[in-house]
Amino acid sequence: MAGVEKAKDLAARAAVDEFVKDGMAVGIGSGSTIAYGVVRLAERVKEEGLKVVCVPTSFQAKQLITENNLPLSDLENHPQLDVAIDGADEVDDDLNLIKGGGGCQTQEKIVASCAKTLVICADYRKDSKALGEAWLKGIPIEVIPIAYVPIMAKLKAMSAETVTLRMAKAKAGPCVTDNGNLIIDAHFGQIKDPAKLEAQLNGIPGVVCTGLFVGMAVKVFFGQEDGSVTTRTPRNAGLSA
Numbered sequence: 001m002a003g004v005e006k007a008k009d010l011a012a013r014a015a016v017d018e019f020v021k022d023g024m025a026v027g028i029g030s031g032s033t034i035a036y037g038v039v040r041l042a043e044r045v046k047e048e049g050l051k052v053v054c055v056p057t058s059f060q061a062k063q064l065i066t067e068n069n070l071p072l073s074d075l076e077n078h079p080q081l082d083v084a085i086d087g088a089d090e091v092d093d094d095l096n097l098i099k100g101g102g103g104c105q106t107q108e109k110i111v112a113s114c115a116k117t118l119v120i121c122a123d124y125r126k127d128s129k130a131l132g133e134a135w136l137k138g139i140p141i142e143v144i145p146i147a148y149v150p151i152m153a154k155l156k157a158m159s160a161e162t163v164t165l166r167m168a169k170a171k172a173g174p175c176v177t178d179n180g181n182l183i184i185d186a187h188f189g190q191i192k193d194p195a196k197l198e199a200q201l202n203g204i205p206g207v208v209c210t211g212l213f214v215g216m217a218v219k220v221f222f223g224q225e226d227g228s229v230t231t232r233t234p235r236n237a238g239l240s241a
């Protein structure tokens with residue numbers, strides 16, 4: 001393994017090693033980076049006899065949990081989680097995030113909101129000073145299907161630079177979320193006030209959930225190109241080895 005994949009693996013392993021302890025209920029995020037974290041968690045269960053339960057944030061996360069023979073649970077049985085570990089598309093200096101590149105931000109935000117701690121693992125490409133600087137595809141916004149046209153118009157009126165209905169890759173038509181909704185990607189350029197923008201977007205009728213995660217993450221692990229892992233916390237907004 002080399003390059004970006006190695007960086008993802010290192011970051012995810014570091015997050016799992018530092019934050020998952022015996023007896024914990026763990027929220028499992030979605031995407032290619034957390035997949036390495038699930039493999040590491042399964043290793044620790046085998047090697048250390050760790051007892052954990054895992055709550056997924058998507059169909060993909062559920063598959064990861066079951067394929068790695070980890071105990072699967074849900075928010076009905078575990079409405080309070082000790083930690084949620086997830087990936088991100090972009091992370092700013094204050095640990096605000098853009099998520100939803102994989103279209104799972106709604107369940108990811110619900111699970112994160114039920115966890116005492118949200119920890120993010122990402123490769124070096126996700127590190128950014130301000131949201132919207134590196135991730136140019138736009139903020140993923142899950143919407144109720146009947147509302148997608150008026151919501152797109154409202155986003156344009158809010159001065160979004162690009163507004164796109166996300167289309168499926170191997171099927172004609174739109175990408176349909178795990179919740180049966182659609183996704184609009186809206187790029188607002190560099191975002192100066194993520195909390196304000198999130199509140200504005202949440203105020204549009206038909207918006208289910210945005211990919212802006214403001215003030216939720218407590219620590220981010222970045223896998224670097226040179227094989228090191230750096231971290232960022234809200235208290236030390238700079239990077240430390």
Ligand SMILES: O=C(CO)[C@H](O)[C@H](O)COP(=O)(O)O
Nearest residue numbers: 031032033087100101102104
């Ligand atoms: O938010 C997500 C899915 O909705 C993912 O966590 C995010 O897209 C990062 O994915 P990857 O680890 O594959 O880069």
